[in-house]
Amino acid sequence: MQALLEELKILNREQLAKRWQECFSVPAPNLSRSTLLRQAIAWHIQTQALGGLSLVEKRQIQSGRVKPVTQTTAGSRLIRVWQGKTYLVTVLDQGYLYENQTWKSLSSIAKHITGTPWSGPVFFGLKKSSK
Template identity: 45%
Template sequence: MSPATLDTKLAALAGASPAQLREQWLEVTRRPLPRVSPGLLRLALAWELQARVSGGLPRRVSQKLEQMAAAKTSTRDIQPGMRLVREWNGKVHVVTIAEDGAIHWNDRAWKSLSEVARTITGTRWSGPAFFGLKTKAGRAA
């Protein structure tokens, strides 16, 4: 869908009847109709249409929203300047987060905390959980 077509579809939502909105929801999403007001359905349709053009939310944002909705765990984001320290099998491991957000451990840059945790332990770990950034909801981090 081109940006011009998107603009036309978004403008048409303003004058659409509730029946037209419901029909368009089913056509666009192929998901069950949510039980919301026509105004909210109009906004949801607008988001769906725009997400198709722009690709939607980044994976990390979607994961964070799902985690918040489940309310079971909470994960602090890494910040430039952080030093994460973890003892594993009698050895202390220090990970630093550079100003550009790069993750450094053992004189090397890593793609993720999980990659570092996996290398340290030899098993699959959630990096945020391994370094204490992911906690059960209700606990202080």
């Protein structure tokens, strides 16, 4: 499995599209970027080797009873798309890593990104807005 994952790193878009076809039995989406193809193929390889979701997890997803993650642990990554740009924050033991800088709070990162005060947990989808 590790060798297959490593190989993905060096494949070009055309090679990734071919691998996509092999994995999913459908052509790769025309406008999808290599990064997306690479990640989806890697996911497929890992689920084939390690197993996918359990039957209970699949049923929870289908029923809509999946609870959102509200607590983070060190190493977790938070992703937010804001005005067409993707922002990635890594949770540390003490604070958050964003743009190679350690921040004390998610709210300070959200304010930096948007230019206006935001609840960081709301901005990054960890908590619903009270509005």
